Amino acid sequence: MSSPAERFPTDPEDPGHDARDSAGGPNPSPNPNSEAAPDAGAAAHARRRRRTLQEQAQASLARKVATARKAHRSIAKATAKRARALADLQRWSSDPATAKLLNPDYAAESVRGPVLADADASPRKIPAWEDQEIARRTITTEVACSLRLADRTAENLIGESSLFAGPMKATLTAMSSGDISYRHGQVLMDQLSLLPLEEAAEFEARLLPEAKDLTVGKLAVKARRMRERAHPETLSTRATAAVAERGVWWEGRADGMGTLTWYGTAVQTQAALDRLTSIAESTQALERHDASIPEMDRRTIGQICADAMADLVLDGVTAAGTGGGIRGSVMVTVPVFTLMGKSEAPGFLEGYGPIPADVAREIAAGAPSFTRLLVHPETGAVLSVGKEQYRVPADTRRWLGLRDGTCRFPGCTRPASRSDIDHTIAREHGGPTDYDNLAHLCRAHHRLKHQTLWAVVQEPGGVLRWTSPAGETHRTYPETTLGPPPTLAPTPEPPATSARPRTSDLPDDPPF
Structure with a gap:
């Protein structure tokens, strides 16, 4: 019987590999004059073969780990190259002359005043962004859409790239040579960014050699302790400033789950x-x-x-x-057969996606009211939306909310219920208040569309075709396939004196 070592899978890349060794090879000829010699010789041969196979395995292990290490170093070099490119983009956009050219008003005959907000057909106006703000938003969204990142992620990436290419050039050089990984560089940045610039260079020089030998976790602990000792401000002063950053964030997960993160003391x-x-x-x-x-x-x-x-x-x-x-509110779409218990088709949670049928039924059981949807039995397209009121704007908003699901800017996941309704072709340019000229945009992307060189066209079926200032094309698609909403006679708007604030009005832009 062969030993496990003798059945070791050979590697064709190993030097000296011979298919005959895989089969065990020929046995040495026994000595007819000795009874013990054959057994001793076979045992010695087996030991030599096991050592050979073990050495081959060790050589294969070393080669394969070296290949992985080379790829790992290549990633560090690539991220360093990306950091230099993004830092160059940021420097270019910060130039006042460049920022002026990225302002749509530069080629206009006259400079615009306040911009029409266009939220839910509201006439309120908002201040126009300055050139530098337009440039910042432009490069952030351009990078986000081109790299398939969230806006906040793209802005953070641009910001850290500027730090790497600026006060952290030694760290960037170490990444470029593959001596440290991108994650090691981020750990150093997390601590260096919290120090005054005059202290950062000395801190980096002391910690960078450690980064070449420590794991990311151990480096983070050591860097945090070193920064605490090196920081000129007291912990109490820094803690007071840090408390201002407290907040709560939600992120959708697979299989109907989500993560709620609380950042507090x-x-x-x-x-x-x-x-x-x-x-x-x-x-x-x-x-x-x-x-x-x-x-x-x-x-x-x-x-x-x-x-x-x-x-x-x-x-x-x-x-x-x-x-x-006070209860948290969610919008859930539940197929009627699922609601009746005759199907296990999933429900759909606004801003997330499919949820299990039993969860959808549980939510529906406690819902205070329902909105009826008439769905095409074959295509699944929603043909009409139930109404409690006969005012066209309210019905249209409900229909658009079901169609869009989220903000319709590329990559944005803000729910439609917390977004504005925008005229794709602006009202002042003759755009009608029709379902095929309306779409949800969150407040930040709503203003971006009106105040930068981003352009959008609404194609049949509610598809939005966005063209970035750099000329890239990005399409966003409705969350739900809908037929046209029913056409009803419009209800006259109440007099302006009796108008009340709209419930869809949102606070200022979310921070990028």
């Missing part, structure tokens, strides 16, 4: 985790003593923590009374 977040863990441990102890709960249905600590947090966030009330009677 270390004391608050750690105390919250400790409280959730305490709740989970006491709850788990009760479940263990509850004979009515099958073993397979008993929750883990992590599952109970998640359930407890959902209960506290969705139903809890703050000490000031905030949250009482």
Whole structure:
């Protein structure tokens, strides 16, 4: 019987590889004059063969790891090259002459005043952006769409590239040679960006040699400790500034899941985790003593923590009374057969996508009201939208919300319910208030469309064809296939004196 070593898969790239070795090769001829010699010779041959195969495996391992290391270094070199290119783009756009050329007013006969916001057919106006702001937004969105990134990701990438090519040239050089990875460079930047410029060069010189030998995690710990000792400001002063950056972010995940990130003080977040863990441990102890709960249905600590947090966030009330009677609202589309329990076709959550049928039914069971949709039985196209009111603007907005789902700028995922309705062809240029000339744009991209060289055309079926200032074409498609909305006689608008603020009005632009 062959040993595992003798069955080791050979590598055709190994020097000296011979197919006969794979089959075990010929056995040495026995010595007829000795009974022990054949057995001893066979054992020695087997040992030599195992050592040879092991050496071949080690050689293959070394070669394959070297190939991976070379590719890893190539990634660092490529990211350094990208950083230089983006830093060059940022420097170019920051030039006042360039910024002026990126302003649509440069080629116009007259300079525009305030820009029409066009949100929900509202006549309110907003201040025009300055040249530098137009240039910044232009290169951010150009890079985002070209690299298939979110706007915030693109802006962060441009900002860090400028730091690499500026005060962190030594780090960029190390990345260019493949001595450190892009992630090592980011760790250094995270700490260097929090130091005054006069301190950053010395800090980089001390830490960069360490980065060539440490893992990313160990480098982060060491860099954070070194920065704490090197920073001229007290921790109290820096903590006060950091608190201003607190916030909450949501990100959709696969299989009907999502992640809610809370960025707060270390004391608050750690105390919250400790409280959730305490709740989970006491709850788990009760479940263990509850004979009515099958073993397979008993929750883990992590599952109970998640359930407890959902209960506290969705139903809890703050000490000031905030949250009482307030519930988060979502828009879910549920096929009628799914609602009746005759199908397991998924529902659709606005701003996310498909969710399990049982979750959609659970949401529908507690919904205070419904909007009826008439759907084509074969194509799935929505043919009409149910109405509680007979004012065309309200019906059209509901129809557009179902069609678009999100902001229609390339890559944007802001829900339609939190976006403006924009005339693709502006009203002042003769654009009609018709379904095939309207689309949802979030406030930031709405202003971008009106105040930069981005251009958009609405094609049949609600497809938007965007052309960037650099001439690249990007198409965005409706989330739901819809037929034309029903045409009704318009209801006269109330007098201007009785107009009230619109519920769709949003705060200022979200930060990029």
